[in-house]
Amino acid sequence: MAGQNSGPGRRRPVQQRSLERYQRLLDACAGLLDEVGATALTTKEVAHRAQVPIGTLYQFFAGKEDLLAALAGRNLDRYLERLDHRLLEEAPAGTAGFTDLAVDEFVAMKRAVPGFGQVDFGLAGATVPAGVRDDRHLLDTDLDNNTAVALRLQALGGELFATADPAALTLALRVALEAADAVLKLAFRSAPDGDPALIAECKRLVRCYLAEQLGPR
Amino acid sequence: MAGQNSGPGRRRPVQQRSLERYQRLLDACAGLLDEVGATALTTKEVAHRAQVPIGTLYQFFAGKEDLLAALAGRNLDRYLERLDHRLLEEAPAGTAGFTDLAVDEFVAMKRAVPGFGQVDFGLAGATVPAGVRDDRHLLDTDLDNNTAVALRLQALGGELFATADPAALTLALRVALEAADAVLKLAFRSAPDGDPALIAECKRLVRCYLAEQLGPR
DNA sequence: AACAGAATGTGAGCACAACTCATGTCAATG
């Protein structure tokens, strides 16, 4: 169910061995992210950790930026997959229940998944290579991550979001997403496992906003 | 009224000529930010634009990171100053009015002030030099920008925020601040002058959250 | 005015990271 959601890498590996190396590179990248942070991360060290020569890294990824984007894409796919499972298991009623689940799962991944705390979905990291203006302009690719994620969340929520105006709901989800991401980043800056008070406030913020959005009841 | 709020630079200039060069460096940095973005910005080019030798730049700023932090600090000082003026002039009643003013002024600066769109207050950019753990641990310095800004906003708001629990209000302001910043960043990623729909949603988000916070009335 | 010593200014050069590309490897086909 999780679509391929990586950045515009160089060559997508098709053979078995290459695929393993590709994943190993992402794993090494994630591990290093937690240890040294995004700015201090070097492509040489990532390649070294993954036991892959530096040239091979650049066959799969256009550069450091693209490597991080690919990791963010994998994170997003995994998050949506896990959220989907929990929605089926726990079957919450109403948007408040959905919100709590979505936030809790996000927090769980921030704690457990290497690198997730540094890049999560890369929402704010559009970061066009600087100087070169964006020239891709088709479908999914040109709406930034934010809208793409909002649409996928909306699909997951399904009947929980009963509304007469789906476009307005998409807008609201984009806003809620960006806001929640920022507040949770703050929560994890304040405490290693996420400040509980800030996590609670994050839920309150989103619930309150979405409640006003669809049916003021 | 605006306190000195720059990063932990190297030497603070005291002489007249040095002060001018210091400001010129920040101006050049801001201009370049808008043209090439943060990652493509080079210290050499900043120094060249400011007509200042590269060595001098490194006397004032510990590095590129610190240069950007200093710009963010100047942005914050200017913002609070301008917001303060508008609060006195327009004297809004209630938190909703305060919110609208605060957001509008922020948007105005995003449009008008060079570099503001790239770094604003540097809320998320704590970015410890990577590898070295933070060793300053006194007063203002160790609570990140977020808390510092929230407290200053709280002071500006003054009697508008009548509450029995000031600490809870500070927490709410920190959350609102981080969320609003993220949503407005999104608004300016979507459209050069800021997507009006997203700006409106930002106000709605903050108003709704703060209304629930202090006096559910 | 003349001088000493401190403070500040300067830019060639160093260390190191991102990224390339000529060469090497190897499997499939004629």
Added chain:
DNA sequence: CATTGACATGAGTTGTGCTCACATTCTGTT
């Protein structure tokens, strides 16, 4: 066995952040 082309490799190129030995300017004392 020879030919071909896809894929793998890491020494080398380019260019950035940053330093440091030396030059210049300022400040206070006699």
